[in-house]
Amino acid sequence: MSKFKINIVKNSLSWESKRSVYICDHFDCKEIGRFRAPKSRIKINEYFMFCLKHVKEYNKSWDFYKGLNVDQIELSMRKDTVWDRPSWPLNGNPNSIVDQIKDFLNNDYSLFEKDKDLQGFLKNKLIDEKLTKEENNSINILQLTLPISIDEIKKKYKKLVKIFHPDVNDNNKEAEKKFKEISEAYKILLKKFLNKSK
Incomplete structure (x- = not known):
């Protein structure tokens, strides 16, 4: 009896897809960009890809509240305490x-x-x-x-x-x-x- 060799082709699963190679988004840098950094407060889900050196620089200069006045910053912090969900005052104050x-x-x-x-x-x-x-x-x-x-x-x-x-x-x-x-x-x-x- 002769042996048959069966070739099994393994297809990659969706989460195993090949990762794209990114070049660092910092100008004049040709290294591989492995680290994500958000583009802005408004575009928080869009990212720059940086090398380690440039992502450290970017993180040091990153200011989430840049361009907001004091009242807007306070409002943002208050919203964060309730996970940016609407809230109402609790009933139960004896005086009221x-x-x-x-x-x-x-x-x-x-x-x-x-x-x-x-x-x-x-x-x-x-x-x-x-x-x-x-x-x-x-x-x-x-x-x-x-x-x-x-x-x-x-x-x-x-x-x-x-x-x-x-x-x-x-x-x-x-x-x-x-x-x-x-x-x-x-x-x-x-x-x-x-x-x-x-």
């Missing part, structure tokens, strides 16, 4: 949450806009208050919005008393009536909130 709740409670455009007593009841329910109808009326008379503090009650009372005091209004009967309502509302709310704070 309290502000959002206050805005919600003080919103005059609620579902119960027609019924002021029911609207006041809803606001109180949300902040875990139990106010009577009389206390709700007192809040409306003093033109306050929930949530309120003792200091806010006192400030509003002083402001309204200066406007409706009988001595200021030459004994006007309506101003006197309003002054009495304000004084009574102040007493009711002060009693409620002083008991609450104890």
Whole structure:
């Protein structure tokens, strides 16, 4: 029996393709360029091919931020901290949450806009208050919005008393009536909130 020699031709795989030989891109240099260096900040994926000597020179003179002002450099650095992806502020700051709740409670455009007593009841329910109808009326008379503090009650009372005091209004009967309502509302709310704070 005779032996047959089979010739197997080995084809190179795609990743084994022959490497091109580059000449150094530095002028007046004829050495082989084995080292890549980016052409510019904008063309970061395009490269010069340099020999070892010239790639060292190029790297020493390379400045990624060349041509940018301080604000642009800072913006670029901030983008790099989040991998140049869009980001949003995280919710959870306790102060902003309290502000959002206050805005919600003080919103005059609620579902119960027609019924002021029911609207006041809803606001109180949300902040875990139990106010009577009389206390709700007192809040409306003093033109306050929930949530309120003792200091806010006192400030509003002083402001309204200066406007409706009988001595200021030459004994006007309506101003006197309003002054009495304000004084009574102040007493009711002060009693409620002083008991609450104890």
